[in-house]
Amino acid sequence: MSAVRSGAATGVPRLTIIVAPSDPLELVGDLAALGPTGAVGFQVRAKEATTAELLALTTAVLAATRGAGAPVLVNDRLDVALAAGADGVHLGADDLPVARARAIADRAAPPGFLVGATCRDRDAVVAARAAGADYAGFGPVAVTTSKPGLPDPLGVDAVGRAAGVLPLVAIGGIGPDLARGAVAAGAHGVAVIGSVWRQPDPLDAAEALLGAV
Incomplete structure (x- = not known):
């Protein structure tokens, strides 16, 4: 097992925008350029896509964001x-498992490669840290329709x-x-889907979110 992570937030964006194949990819470059370098990042998520389709989508997002220095992560697929x-x-x-992913990434990826883990309580966050995670995706904080089958909202107190x-x-x-409340409670940042992509102006929506964190 790899060494326990320090928990530093280096490389973890304040605002992560989750990208699916149906989203308007022509906006990704402009979204990446909002705020300071690295403040906005992207997570590519396409659970129904083939491996080739997911690779193509990830490559497209990377191409659109590299000039802005925005981190790009892939959901599920190391x-x-x-x-x-x-x-x-x-x-x-x-x-x-996080520990296995961390070990593989430490051998195969450049320094700074991020491994994140979905967590729903403090014990899970502690376990993720011990396994080598760099950050914890924590939620659902509130009710969301973006992903089915989630547990009841955890709330800001959690x-x-x-x-x-x-x-x-x-x-x-x-x-x-x-977002403002979550950061005040101790979150490093937030990840969103509908709060950007389902808004009349995704750029304005993302800018408002970035200002909140």
Whole structure:
């Protein structure tokens, strides 16, 4: 097992925008350029895509964001993240174990490759840190329709109880007000889908979220 991570937030963006194949990819470059370098990042998520389709989507997002220095992670698939030259992977409970992913990444990826873990309470965050995770995706904080089958919302108080172990990226029903509250409770940043892509002006929406964190 790799060494326990320090929990530093280096490389973890304040605002992570989750990207699916149906999203308007022509906006990705402009979104990446919002705020200071690295403040906005992207997580490529396409659970129904083939490996080739996911690789192509990741490559397209990387091409659109490299000039702005925005981190790009891949949801679930360490193999695709490594093949595309992405900046990290985000893993759920049913994916490759964090410790195994960390060991592979430490051998195969450049320094700074991020491994994130989905967590729902402080104990899970502690376990993710011990396994080598760099950050915890924490949620759902509020009600969301972006992903089916999620547990009941955890609330902002749960963010506060889990904070201080790893950088927490709050997710689930996050708008500007909730983003502000999550960061005040101890989150490092937030991850969003509908709060950007389902808004009349995704750039304005992302800018408001970035201002909140």
